[in-house]
Amino acid sequence: MIALLAAIKVTSQWPFILGAWGVTVLIIGGYAFSVVRRGKRLSRQVPPEQRRWM
Amino acid sequence: MTDLLARRDLSTGPEPPEAALTTGSTGSRILGVCALVSLAILVLLAFVVTGQDVNLGESIRIMYVHVPTVSLAYLCMILNAVGAVWYLWKRSEFADLLSHAAGELGVVLLGITLISGSLWGRITWGAYWVWDARLTTTALLFLMYVGYLAVRAATPEPRSRAVRSAVVGIAAACLIPIVHESVQWWASLHQSETLFGTLSPKIKGTQLFTLMFSFVAFGFTTAWLLMHRFRVAWLAERAAESELEVAIAERRAEATEPAEVVS
Numbered sequence: 001m002i003a004l005l006a007a008i009k010v011t012s013q014w015p016f017i018l019g020a021w022g023v024t025v026l027i028i029g030g031y032a033f034s035v036v037r038r039g040k041r042l043s044r045q046v047p048p049e050q051r052r053w054m
Numbered sequence: 055m056t057d058l059l060a061r062r063d064l065s066t067g068p069e070p071p072e073a074a075l076t077t078g079s080t081g082s083r084i085l086g087v088c089a090l091v092s093l094a095i096l097v098l099l100a101f102v103v104t105g106q107d108v109n110l111g112e113s114i115r116i117m118y119v120h121v122p123t124v125s126l127a128y129l130c131m132i133l134n135a136v137g138a139v140w141y142l143w144k145r146s147e148f149a150d151l152l153s154h155a156a157g158e159l160g161v162v163l164l165g166i167t168l169i170s171g172s173l174w175g176r177i178t179w180g181a182y183w184v185w186d187a188r189l190t191t192t193a194l195l196f197l198m199y200v201g202y203l204a205v206r207a208a209t210p211e212p213r214s215r216a217v218r219s220a221v222v223g224i225a226a227a228c229l230i231p232i233v234h235e236s237v238q239w240w241a242s243l244h245q246s247e248t249l250f251g252t253l254s255p256k257i258k259g260t261q262l263f264t265l266m267f268s269f270v271a272f273g274f275t276t277a278w279l280l281m282h283r284f285r286v287a288w289l290a291e292r293a294a295e296s297e298l299e300v301a302i303a304e305r306r307a308e309a310t311e312p313a314e315v316v317s
Contacts, residue, residue, distance in 0.1 A: 013111060013112040013113055013177050014112065016113070016116070016173040016174070016176055016177050017112060017113065017115050017116055017173075017177075019173050020116045020119055020120070020169070020170040020173040020174065021097075021100075021115075021116075021119060023166065023169045023170065023173075024119045024123070024166050024170060027162060027165065027166050027169075028162070028166070028275060028279075031162050031279065032278075032279060032282075035077075035279065035282045035283050035286055036076075036077065036282065038286045038290075039076060039077030039282060039285060039286045039289065040075050040076060040077075042286060042289035042290055042293050043075040043076060043077070043289060044075060045289075045292075045293040045296065045297075046289050046292045046293050046296065050292045051285075051289070052288075
């Protein structure tokens with residue numbers, strides 16, 4: 001973490017670079033969370049024998 | 055019939071263990087660990103190991119998310135079209151659900167591409183958006199797949215939904231080669247291909263390695279998301295079928311009950 005922070009030199013480009021990475025992490029993380037949550041909710045309505053991956 | 059009625063709401067019965075209520079499997083968990091580890095390594099490579107580029111400066115670090123996400127978005131959209139053709143040919147439910155999962159994931163990845171690309175554009179061109187051939191065709195592609203998802207959401211009957219969305223999916227996929235070739239066909243601000251445009255890539259050394267590794271990291275992540283999204287679509291179909299069966303069973307049960315005599 002310290003090495004990461006040390007490597008980041010504050011220039012005018014950095015807010016955009018960190019913004020691009022931040023948006024990517026937020027969107028993929030949020031989508032993954034919503035998919036897993038939908039899966040849990042629907043699993044309650046479907047018997048285990050119809051969940052073929054179990 | 056009793057089974058069907060009992061199945062109506064499994065959540066009201068004895069609570070199954072939390073581990074059982076998941077779309078996860080051993081394979082998806084291994085894939086998930088690979089995705090997390092490779093994404094962590096990618097962050098280190100992108101921010102610590104690689105330096106700035108001679109031409110792009112620090113903004114090359116945006117390429118490590120922008121390039122793999124657009125490539126994987128194309129891959130998802132091609133998978134969507136393959137699933138659509140497969141469905142129209144064989145009427146396979148698997149193909150329809152795979153197509154749906156890939157289409158939705160393609161929209162998510164292309165959305166990330168548009169946002170990261172506009173941030174890169176702000177650094178390089180001084181503007182978040184220009185009506186450039188590549189940007190405009192990419193936005194059009196994004197809107198077509200949003201339309202694909204809207205068609206699916208607006209059609210409740212499963213067969214009609216599968217057929218209509220398959221047609222839209224195939225039509226939308228026809229735009230992918232136009233988007234890809236737009237930088238060659240029209241005068242464009244957008245740079246031409248960094249990796250596969252020529253036999254010799256334009257970047258080298260640790261930058262090239264990091265860019266290649268970003269495909270691995272986002273590839274694992276996309277595969278994990280696709281697997282889970284497909285299973286969610288599968289569960290949604292089974293839940294809808296189950297609800298329909300329960301409703302039919304209830305109507306039949308009502309029909310066989312003796313009518314109450316009102317005095």
